[in-house]
Amino acid sequence: MNYSIVRAIKFAFQDFWRNIWLSLVTITVLVLAILSVNILVSLSAISNKIVESVKDKVDISIFFKSEIDQAQIDNFQIKLKNIPEVKEVILITKEKALEEFKQKHKDEPKILEALKEVEKNPLADALVIRARDTEDYNKILGVLSLKENQDLIKFQNFTDHKKIIDQINLISSKIEKISLAITLIFVLISILIVFNAIRVTIYTHKDEISVMRLVGASDRFIRAPFIIESVIYSVFSIGIAIVLLYAIFGAIGPYLADFLQTYNFDLIEYYNQNFFMIFGAEFAVVLLLNAISCSIAVRRYLRG
Amino acid sequence: MIKFRNVTKYYPPDTYAVKGINLHIRQGDFVSIIGESGSGKTTLIKLLTAEEKISDGHILLGGWDISNIYNREIPILRRQIGVIFQDFKLLKQKTIFENIAFALEVCGSPSSKIKTIVPQILKVVNLYHKAERYPTQLSGGEQQRVAIARALIHRPKILVADEPTGNLDFANTREIIDLLKKINELGTTVLLVTHDREVVNLLKKRVVLLERGEMVSDEKVGRYVI
Numbered sequence: 001m002n003y004s005i006v007r008a009i010k011f012a013f014q015d016f017w018r019n020i021w022l023s024l025v026t027i028t029v030l031v032l033a034i035l036s037v038n039i040l041v042s043l044s045a046i047s048n049k050i051v052e053s054v055k056d057k058v059d060i061s062i063f064f065k066s067e068i069d070q071a072q073i074d075n076f077q078i079k080l081k082n083i084p085e086v087k088e089v090i091l092i093t094k095e096k097a098l099e100e101f102k103q104k105h106k107d108e109p110k111i112l113e114a115l116k117e118v119e120k121n122p123l124a125d126a127l128v129i130r131a132r133d134t135e136d137y138n139k140i141l142g143v144l145s146l147k148e149n150q151d152l153i154k155f156q157n158f159t160d161h162k163k164i165i166d167q168i169n170l171i172s173s174k175i176e177k178i179s180l181a182i183t184l185i186f187v188l189i190s191i192l193i194v195f196n197a198i199r200v201t202i203y204t205h206k207d208e209i210s211v212m213r214l215v216g217a218s219d220r221f222i223r224a225p226f227i228i229e230s231v232i233y234s235v236f237s238i239g240i241a242i243v244l245l246y247a248i249f250g251a252i253g254p255y256l257a258d259f260l261q262t263y264n265f266d267l268i269e270y271y272n273q274n275f276f277m278i279f280g281a282e283f284a285v286v287l288l289l290n291a292i293s294c295s296i297a298v299r300r301y302l303r304g
Numbered sequence: 305m306i307k308f309r310n311v312t313k314y315y316p317p318d319t320y321a322v323k324g325i326n327l328h329i330r331q332g333d334f335v336s337i338i339g340e341s342g343s344g345k346t347t348l349i350k351l352l353t354a355e356e357k358i359s360d361g362h363i364l365l366g367g368w369d370i371s372n373i374y375n376r377e378i379p380i381l382r383r384q385i386g387v388i389f390q391d392f393k394l395l396k397q398k399t400i401f402e403n404i405a406f407a408l409e410v411c412g413s414p415s416s417k418i419k420t421i422v423p424q425i426l427k428v429v430n431l432y433h434k435a436e437r438y439p440t441q442l443s444g445g446e447q448q449r450v451a452i453a454r455a456l457i458h459r460p461k462i463l464v465a466d467e468p469t470g471n472l473d474f475a476n477t478r479e480i481i482d483l484l485k486k487i488n489e490l491g492t493t494v495l496l497v498t499h500d501r502e503v504v505n506l507l508k509k510r511v512v513l514l515e516r517g518e519m520v521s522d523e524k525v526g527r528y529v530i
């Protein structure tokens with residue numbers, strides 16, 4: 001059995017070299033298919049990152065009237081925290097706010113001067129509310145608009161980024177649709193090309209195959225080299241695609257970083273972190289598609 | 305050894321290639337099968353090697369009924385029956401040695417066994433000195449001897465030859481027939497399909513005559529009578 005496996009692998013590699021141009025075309029198409037899948041993966045990673053960080057910026061700030069005391073604020077904070085949609089409520093006391101304000105303007109003596117003129121702290125105690133999901137803010141705003149709550153609040157500030165988020169989602173889903181279509185085309189072409197490559201290999205070996213049958217080689221042994229050949233295609237194409245992808249990321253990295261400056265997103269790092277998940281899944285799919293098209297070719301052309 | 309029981313091969317819509325064949329071949333027999341073109345000789349061989357499915361009847365090999373053989377069992381059958389043909393079926397891009405070694409390689413024999421067995425069998429067919437040549441560099445008779453060597457490589461109990469001398473001149477034909485006789489004397493059952501009157505008369509062995517798919521005579525020491 002071991003001898004058979006070693007020989008089947010040897011035969012497979014011989015075929016691979018003997019039909020090197022066919023092998024190269026097959027692998028090229030597979031590489032293109034894998035690359036286009038990865039465009040899809042990168043785009044959705046980027047747009048997810050952007051949407052995530054925009055969503056992170058969404059919050060509601062409420063500022064309390066000056067006569068409200070600490071106990072009332074604490075109460076209010078507990079009440080907000082009990083709303084299930086609320087992720088966190090951060091208290092910013094007016095002392096802390098003043099501290100931050102001074103820190104921020106420490107190089108602007110005019111502003112600090114002006115602050116000294118006002119003897120009392122002009123700032124208000126505030127709470128910053130973050131919801132679990134952007135969809136949840138409406139409910140929280142509803143709660144805040146109740147009369148009993150409005151009585152405590154001097155003013156509130158809700159920065160809604162809904163429009164931006166919607167727009168990002170729209171653009172990215174359009175791009176994803178286009179690259180999905182391209183990917184599907186490549187996948188289809190790859191199936192045909194692998195099928196054809198195996199068919200040609202079988203054809204160039206029809207004499208050997210008939211002799212194998214004649215002398216009693218098992219069907220499994222006769223098929224094995226072709227299946228192994230399709231595995232070789234898969235391994236080479238995923239390997240080449242990985243090298244190319246990292247080269248491409250390296251080349252576009254600076255531009256991408258420029259474009260995504262505020263979002264602090266590194267595609268290479270993203271791929272490094274998800275290397276085995278992304279390429280493992282892609283390899284599994286490529287292998288599966290190759291094995292299927294190969295076994296259809298084998299079934300059709302290895303009869304008799 | 306081999307029993308044909310009422311063996312029939314039917315090709316739709318209306319061809320009975322062989323019909324109701326009953327034949328018993330014993331271990332060590334040398335049987336010639338003769339008959340006009342289209343009488344069903346090759347078909348009978350194809351049924352024996354499971355290249356074609358039997359329409360009706362049974363073929364028994366030892367105790368093994370191969371009439372409903374599973375595909376995965378066919379290789380086992382083929383290793384027990386060596387077959388040679390008129391057109392040799394050698395691989396042109398391989399040397400004589402490689403051609404024979406190939407039969408062992410693809411059946412999973414270890415390399416060490418291949419290295420010892422191939423020279424042995426080449427000596428049996430007297431071609432050891434031409435092991436590194438390619439088939440096209442050999443005469444027809446020599447090529448057929450290579451094919452015989454390959455057919456014998458798994459030490460089959462039966463050797464089947466479908467018109468092995470069809471492409472050969474008289475001298476080469478004699479050589480092949482002598483070799484088949486020698487192989488038979490060493491204990492292998494030989495089934496020879498032939499058109500050649502000289503061959504049959506020379507052999508003085510059992511002869512089975514087919515006519516339009518049916519067996520019309522089976523003689524212990526037959527002569528070519530058509």
Ligand SMILES: Nc1ncnc2c1ncn2[C@@H]1O[C@H](COP(=O)(O)OP(=O)(O)OP(=O)(O)O)[C@@H](O)[C@H]1O
Binds near residue numbers: 315320321322347
């Ligand atoms: N695949 C097939 N489909 C239909 N008919 C077939 C097929 N194979 C053989 N036959 C028919 O079966 C009959 C027997 O053919 P077979 O090849 O066994 O003859 P043969 O005795 O070997 O002839 P020859 O001496 O010319 O080789 C012929 O009439 C042939 O036309």
Ligand SMILES: [Mg+2]
Binds near residue numbers: 345346347
């Ligand atoms: Mg014939």
